[in-house]
Amino acid sequence: MEFTLNIFTLNCWGIPGISKNRRERIEAISKYLLTSDHNVVCLQEVWSERDYLYIKEFLSSVLPYSHYFYSGVLGSGLCVFSKWVIQDVFFHQWPLNGYIHKIHHGDWFGGKGVGLCRIKYLDRLLNIYCTHLHAEYNEDDIYLAHRVLQAHSTSEFVNITSSPADISILAGDLNTAPGDLSFRLITQIANLTDPCNVEIIGETTSMIKPLGTCDNINNSYSNPKVTKLCPDGKRIDHILYNVNPNCDVEIKNFKNPLEERVPGQDFSYSDHNAVSLEMRVKFSNAKNRDRPKSSYDKYDNTVVEAIKGLLDIGLIVFSQM
Known part of the structure; x- marks a missing residue:
């Protein structure tokens, strides 16, 4: 059996x-x-x-199944729309979510975390994880510890819940770039693959090197002072995936859609650029749902780096009290 999975975030x-x-x-x-x-x-x-309900109604003819993850005071801000039946949903709220006195940042009030929609396509299961990690608001980055712990919590949640699924997708604004500690925690512990990895790009892939999804010079909402230093911006919005051994996956298309302005307007669709991934999935007859699991022994360096970083931040905060 073959089918095309086309993800958008x-x-x-x-x-x-x-x-x-x-x-x-x-x-x-x-x-x-x-x-x-x-x-x-x-x-x-x-x-x-109101915005969620508007989108839900507008897309009901093409993406009839959807779920909004309610959490905290304001809601998580996360929602998933699907062409296929959403069989189960679950929301994993992070234990650390910003500061209550940082009202203008809003993360604490949102009760943010990672949402899971388990989607059934014929006799196959797709785990779709949607998330939004804490932002880096300035160079001092007082939220680094929050983001690292959120990344670890997310990777553990994906790792624990993904075994029944044939395909697992983590999509969203991770607020971390490839190579960063948080990104390595997510991809290594949860065994998730970045489509930008050149080793997995096939000859038939329609793919242009993706630009940054935030602070990109093409975005009308980007800060000119920031884009002057780095016109391409930062690639912090991602679609990562993991498949069971009974699946063969070919990446057909990976890009940043909606880079242009809204038709008839002089502004962009958002202050971030969208990301889309098209993959061709082929299943073998054998339904082997066992997959290699992550190992802390294999990723000792990353885990140790995370622990040391959190300890250093704790000492700095304690010294300032």
């Missing part, structure tokens, strides 16, 4: 009363998704229930 920057052009952008995002070939969509920062 976007941080929608949908904060009521704060995000610029929110209503027009939500409508434009919905119109794009209605005519696209994506069969699974993961959105972040959909903070308004």
Whole structure:
């Protein structure tokens, strides 16, 4: 059996009363998704229930199944839309979620975490994880410890819950670039693959080197001072995957859609660029659901680095008290 899995993820920057052009952008995002070939969509920062319900109704003819992950005071901002039946859902809230006195950042009030939608396609199971890790608001990065712990918690959750699935996808704004400690924790402990890895790109892949998804010079909301230093921006929004040994996967397309402006407007779809991944999946007849699991022995260096980093941050904070 073969089928095409086409994933889309976007941080929608949908904060009521704060995000610029929110209503027009939500409508434009919905119109794009209605005519696209994506069969699974993961959105972040959909903070308004009204916006979620609007998107849900607008896409009901093409992506009839959806779920919004309610959490905390404001909601997690995470939602998933699917062409196929969502069989089960679960939300894993992180134990560390910013500071309550940082009201303008909002992470504590959102009760953020990672959402899981288990989707059934024929007799196969797809685990779709949608998440949004804590942002780095400035160079001092007082939230580094939060993000590292969130990354570890996410990777453990994916690692523990992915065994029944034939394919596992983690999509969202991870606020961490390839090579960063948080990114290595997520990919190594959960055995997740980055499609940008040149070793897995096939000859038939339609793929252009992806640019940064945040602070990109092509985005109308990017800070000119930041883009002047790094025009390509940072690649912090990702679609990562893991497949069972009974699956053969070919990456057909990996790109940043919606890089252009909203039609008829002078602003972008969001302050982040979207990411999409198209993969051709072929199943063998044998339903071998066993997959190699991660090993802390194999990734000792990464785990030790994370522990040392958290201890150093704790000592710095303690010395300032």
